Amino acid sequence: MNQINYPEFANDCLHDLIEKQDIFNAAYDINGYENWFYNQATGLLTFSTGDDELNFKYVEIGTFSKKSNTWKWSWDNEHTLPSVKDEAIQLKEFGAKYGYEKLTEGYFASSEEEAWEFTAIAAKLIKGIGAYRPTSEQLLIFMVLTEFVDTETAKNVKDLYVECGKHEYRRRAFVCSHLMARKKVGFEESFDTYENMELHDEDDYQAWCNECEVVRQQEDGWNEKSMEFADIRVVCEQCYFEMKEINLGYR
Structure with missing residues (x-):
């Protein structure tokens, strides 16, 4: 089994995510919408202004607590529905294969910078089109967006x-x-x-x-x-x- 230099791999993933995010923002301009809403049951992240909506399928990667400075993987969180965390198990499997403990331990001391690192790795492994972290004071939720969902399809799902x-x-x-x-x-x-x-x-x-x-x-x-x-x-x-x-x- 070929070993991977983890720091180099994580850094490459971060650079890839930055490039991917630039392309994503240029295509969808999510910052131009007034509201955001995510729903674990539907697996949809929605941006809206009035009746105008933009929807994406998402995978919840994990959460970072600013209060305790800890990271928790979504696959280790019983409060996260399978519909939005099943794909995140790929990171645990990847970590087990190459011996990276932070990808296999469910909960540990971390930093917001490292949380973005984990999200970047996730974006690469699950082939995401972008990433998002909803605004929050204490608990930061990190997501990888996997596909755009047209308005009619999103409405049918929500119904x-x-x-x-x-x-x-x-x-x-x-x-x-x-x-x-x-x-x-x-x-x-x-x-x-x-x-x-x-x-x-x-x-x-x-x-x-x-x-x-x-x-x-x-x-x-x-x-x-x-x-x-x-x-x-x-x-x-x-x-x-x-x-x-x-x-x-x-x-």
Whole structure:
């Protein structure tokens, strides 16, 4: 196995990122937008001014705490969703291959300069088109942007998610009103599901209780009468699986 001089490699990655960032800023001018917003569930970073939006897919690389001067890799952060951290595991694998401890340890003392170094390495390994660090007073989040997402596609992605008072922003799901009582009433699904499964955009989690299933069968499927009885509600996927666990004890 050929060894790589880590300081030289990291420095080369930083120079590559600076060049890449110049090209990225010239193409998209993200600093010209008034607002920014990122969402782990959708995996989208959005810049906006009024109705004008610019969207990118992103990977969260890690966070740097200005309070404790520590770095934490996203793959070691249980609060970061798999949708935006799975690709970051490449850095851990790279570090293990070449014996670079700071790429394999989840949490350690560091500096903001080193955080940018890690981000530059990530941009190279996952072939990012640019990097971004949202403004924050204490916890700095470092991201690598992987692709531009056109407005229509971004809207379609965002429409698949709902804001939940308990679980924040999650994939939408549909349940009958009887399941909202959060007690055992039976649990019928349109297809077998499990937590964190990948769904096609045209698919949704859908469930209804035993009584709804009786009416549905009496009506030979879903029609105006069976839908009225079900009184379908929109919930987030986390609520959906909590209801499923109450009824089926699947865990």
